[in-house]
Amino acid sequence: MASNETNETNETNETSERVSAVSCPAVFVAAPASGQGKTTVTSALARMLHRQGKVVRVFKTGPDYLDPRVLAQASGQPVDQLDLWMAGEAYCRQRLFEAASEADLILVEGAMGLFDGEPSSADLAALFGLPMVIVMDVKGMAQTAAALVAGLAGFRDDVRIAGLIANACGSQRHRELIEAALPASVPLLAAVPRDEALALPERHLGLVQAEEIRDDLEARFDAGAEALAAEGLAEALLSLPPVAFTPAPTEASAPPTWLAGRTIAVAQDAAFSFIYQANLDLLERMGARLCFFSPLADRALPACDALWLPGGYPELHAAGLAANTALRDDIRRAFAADLPILAECGGLLYCLDSLTHTDEQTHAMLGLLPGAGAMRGRRGCQGMQTAELPEGPVRGHAHHRSQSSGTPEPIAHGRRQRHPAPGEAIFRARRLTASYLHLFFPDNPAAVARLFGAQAVEAERPDSMNDMTVQTKESPA
Secondary structure (H helix, E strand, O other): OHHHHHHHHHHHHHHHHHHOOEEEOEEEEEOOOOOOOHHHHHHHHHHHHHHOOOOEEEEEEOOOOHHHHHHHHHHOOOOEEEOOOOOOHHHHHHHHHHHHOOOOEEEEEOOOOOOOOOOOHHHHHHHHOOOEEEEEEOOOOOHHHHHHHHHHHOOOOOOOEEEEEEEEEOOHHHHHHHHHHOOOOOOEEEEEEOOOOOOOOEEOOEEOOHHHOHHHHHHHHHHHHHHHHOOOHHHHHHOOOOEEEOOOOOOOOOOOOOOOOOEEEEEOOOOEEEOOHHHHHHHHHOOOEEEEEOOOOOOOOOOOOEEEEOEEOHHHHHHHHHHOHHHHHHHHHHHHOOOOEEEEOHHHHHHOOEEEOOOOOEEEOOOOOOOEEEEOOOOOEEEEEEEEEOOEEEEEEEEEOEEEEOOOOOOEEEEEOOOOOEEEEEEEEOOEEEEOOEEOHHHOHHHHHHHOOOOOOOOOOOOOOOOOOOOOOOOOO
16 A cells, blocks of 8 residues: 555656646847847747747847737737846746747847846846847848857857847848858858848837837738748747746745735826736736726726826827826826826826927826926936835836926835936825836735735735846856
């Protein structure tokens, strides 16, 4: 009997071990700098494989709202952020594990240059054993492109460069010159032709929102997919040695249902769209019912217990926001009734007395918080910060090209990731919390629950996705 029990236990343990890791081909799409065409190439790769009936799960490194929507449209799958500082190792590990359980291929698009930032894209790739493919705009150079790739490949010994995709390649001869100069360890995987029909449109904070140009994007995705398919890239990627992904040892995917029974109204339209899917998912896992409304089109605020005004492009739609006086009055009544309100970046601008665009046109906003917002051209502010809220610290980031003036004394400031100077101001009026900071809710679910009005939230912070400390590699001297 004891022997049988032992055997059964061993079988159970073996089964547990078998499902504790999932293997899947994966590629980290990186570049030597921003503006090299990473999103263009990643979306083309995703569309190429999606057209072949493959399940492609795409991730975007760092805080980004625009690229993930483009990548989601290209792949036909949801796209999440992976950021070792903002989200933490455990969060990233669990998201990759879940994706590998259903995908034929995982694509991770990097941010900036592959070694930029602390932690960098290279740190993320090294931590999870993801081979990196370099996307480089090769316009104006030939053999020098190979020299740059060789330097990137040899910069760290814990990062594997699987190949180069030469973007904006001018001709077959151009391709041949680059390919001949590359080291044998870094093959040329593809050469994307120099063609404006493949590039993705941009504006002052990044790419144009996918919802605004959906049909145009479809044409660009398909053109890019055809260009890469002609290179045989699908077969090359799918034949890569699979990467083993393991689940996080402590996964906070099921926090307490602190928001059960509460309805949160979320502004979502062309003016307010900077929303992490991870934030929505967390609110729902905590029991909240989400209802979406448009400050541009809806005449009344939906019945709710709390309100979230996320970031976006209110400056591009200031006239429409000002014209919707019925909705503005409704939000003012909710504010006066002490409804919990979170306003992030564009939401902050909407809460001020007025907003002035670069065309010098000024429009009335909600007037919940004294002050005036104004766009300031190309100059802006960005960076990773922790919002030091009374409810608890929540990590996030700032990225804006506007400024506010005449605002009241802040209750706190963001704490910058690696700089002692105070970060973004955090304002509070009644139960309104407003700041330029975009918060990543999974960093501290308890604090977020309190922010949206939950009453019975435990005093201790639950296991955070940032509990694990990420060790970054020193660059060689």
